[in-house]
Structure formats: C-alpha cells, structure tokens
Amino acid sequence: SAVISQKPSRDICQRGTSLTIQCQVDSQVTMMFWYRQQPGQSLTLIATANQGSEATYESGFVIDKFPISRPNLTFSTLTVSNMSPEDSSIYLCSVLHGRSYEQYFGPGTRLTVT
Amino acid sequence: AQKVTQAQTEISVVEKEDVTLDCVYETRDTTYYLFWYKQPPSGELVFLIRRNSFDEQNEISGRYSWNFQKSTSSFNFTITASQVVDSAVYFCALKEGANNLFFGTGTRLTVIP
Numbered sequence: 001s002a003v004i005s006q007k008p009s010r011d012i013c014q015r016g017t018s019l020t021i022q023c024q025v026d027s028q029v030t031m032m033f034w035y036r037q038q039p040g041q042s043l044t045l046i047a048t049a050n051q052g053s054e055a056t057y058e059s060g061f062v063i064d065k066f067p068i069s070r071p072n073l074t075f076s077t078l079t080v081s082n083m084s085p086e087d088s089s090i091y092l093c094s095v096l097h098g099r100s101y102e103q104y105f106g107p108g109t110r111l112t113v114t
Numbered sequence: 115a116q117k118v119t120q121a122q123t124e125i126s127v128v129e130k131e132d133v134t135l136d137c138v139y140e141t142r143d144t145t146y147y148l149f150w151y152k153q154p155p156s157g158e159l160v161f162l163i164r165r166n167s168f169d170e171q172n173e174i175s176g177r178y179s180w181n182f183q184k185s186t187s188s189f190n191f192t193i194t195a196s197q198v199v200d201s202a203v204y205f206c207a208l209k210e211g212a213n214n215l216f217f218g219t220g221t222r223l224t225v226i227p
Contacts (some may be wrong), residue, residue, distance in 0.1 A: 001161070026156070027144035033215075042158075042217045052127065090157055094215075101147050101166070103215055 002027055002097045004106035012112045013083055020079045021109045023093030028073035031096040034066070036109070038089045044092075049076040083113045117141065118208050120218035127196050128226050135191045135221045137206030143167075148182065148189045149207040149215065159205070165189065196225045 004028040013019050023032065032049040046066055047055040055068035070076040080087050093106040119138045127133045139148065150162040163173065165182050173180050177197075184220045193200055206218040 042219045043215075044217075045214050091157060101209065102161060102164050103209070105147065105151070106160055107158040110157065 001102070002029060002095050002104045004093055004095060004104060006091075006093055006106040006109050008109060009107065010110040010112075012025075012114060014114060015084055017083055017113060018079055018081045019083065020077050021091055021093075023076045023078070023106055025074045025095050029095040029097060030073070032070060032076045033075070033094040033096075033103075034068060034078045035092045035094060035105075036089045037092065043092065046078070080111065082113075085113045087111065088113045116147040117216040118206055118218035120206055120221050122221045123219070124222045124224070126224045126226060129198060130195050132192060132194045133196055133223065135193075135204050135206075135223065137189045137191065137218060139187050139206070139208045141187075141191065141208060141210055143210045148188075149205075150180065150191050150208070151205045151207065152202045153205065153220070154202040162191075193223075196223075198225050198227050201225045209216055 001082050005024045007022045013020055034046040035043045036046050037043045045058050046061045047057040047068055049055050049068050049070040050071055051070045054069045065081055078091060090108040090110050090112055092108045094103055117140050121136055125133060145189055146167045148165045152160040157173050163180055170184055175193045179192045201224050202220045203220045205220045208216045
C-alpha cells in the first residue's frame with residue numbers, strides 16, 4: 001500500500017480567503033486525485049492531478065476555484081480559493097497504486113469556513 | 115443514474131451479531147473494479163478490498179467476507195461477530211477501467227455493546 005500524508009489536517013478559515021492543502025506520498029504514483037466529502041455525504045471527485053500538465057476537472061469544478069499543482073510523482077497541492085461556507089468539507093487526496101488498481105486515500109483535511 | 119447503490123443508510127446491530135452491507139452496481143463495461151472502504155469517526159478512508167470483474171470468487175479476511183455476484187450486479191460485505199470497533203461508515207465504490215471511482219452514498223453501521 002501507499003502511505004499518504006496531508007497538511008493541514010484541519011483548518012478554520014474566513015470567508016473570501018484561500019487555503020492550500022498539501023499531499024505527499026511515500027512512493028512514486030502515476031495517478032493522484034482530489035476528492036471532496038461534504039458533511040454527511042459521499043465522496044465526489046474534484047480533479048485528477050496530472051504530473052507536468054494541467055489537472056483534469058470533473059463537471060462542476062473549475063480551475064479558478066480549485067487550482068491544483070503536481071510538480072512530481074509524489075506531491076500535489078489543492079487550493080480552495082475565495083472560500084465560502086459551502087466549501088466546508090473534508091478534502092481527500094487519493095492515489096492509484098501500481099498495477100493493482102488499488103486506490104488509497106490520505107487522512108483528509110477537514111476545512112471549516114466561517 | 116446511480117452507478118453504485120447502497121440502499122441501507124443506517125444499520126444498528128448488537129455486538130457479536132453478524133451484519134451484511136448491501137451494494138448494487140451498474141455498468142456496461144466488461145472490465146471494472148469494485149471496492150469497499152471503511153470510514154471510522156476519525157474521518158480517514160480505509161481500503162478494505164478490491165475485486166475485479168473477472169474474479170467472482172468470494173473472499174474472506176478474518177471476520178470480513180465479500181460476496182460478488184455478477185448475475186445480480188451485487189458486491190455485498192458481511193461482518194461476522196461484529197465488534198464496537200466496526201462502527202463506521204462503509205462505502206462501496208466502482209471503477210470502470212482507468213476512470214473515476216464512483217462511490218455509493220455509504221452505510222453507517224453502529225455496533226451496540
């Protein structure tokens with residue numbers, strides 16, 4: 001399995017500000033993803049973080065709101081921009097491990113926007 | 115249309131009872147993967163199992179077992195002799211090829227001591 005860490009683990013932010021979440025993996029992985037889990041809900045894919053190119057966003061998510069970087073095969077960041085209370089969620093980094101198609105998740109970042 | 119349906123929103127059982135969590139999926143692909151994850155109150159998502167569409171063999175891991183039936187598009191998860199530590203939200207998920215992982219809405223399991 002892959003060991004995934006996220007920073008910060010939680011944060012409380014004010015409306016209108018931005019927060020950058022970091023995801024670090026202990027081994028090189030081809031595919032990294034960012035998910036959002038709103039309170040009491042299931043997980044929704046925000047985007048696939050592509051190494052060396054722009055992220056691929058799912059319907060309903062845009063780069064201006066959720067810019068993503070992936071400078072190498074072990075690290076990615078997700079920024080939540082111009083936050084509103086509706087952005088209060090858990091944000092999870094995920095990686096596809098090797099050829100097994102096993103997909104692992106980081107511990108999540110619990111974001112509260114006031 | 116929902117790709118993954120977990121009809122049971124919440125289940126409560128008394129400790130040591132067996133419990134089965136249902137998962138029904140929908141796909142037109144012949145190659146796909148099914149997953150179960152556990153999300154305890156701490157929030158992290160714990161990988162439990164991956165099963166590919168070509169392998170219908172049921173699997174047992176300790177108190178956990180999974181029943182994959184392509185004929186009914188189901189991938190059910192049974193916990194035998196449940197324990198309080200099993201209390202969590204359990205998600206079933208479907209991956210079609212290299213595409214997105216589609217999650218069900220989850221089943222919240224509460225094991226009462």
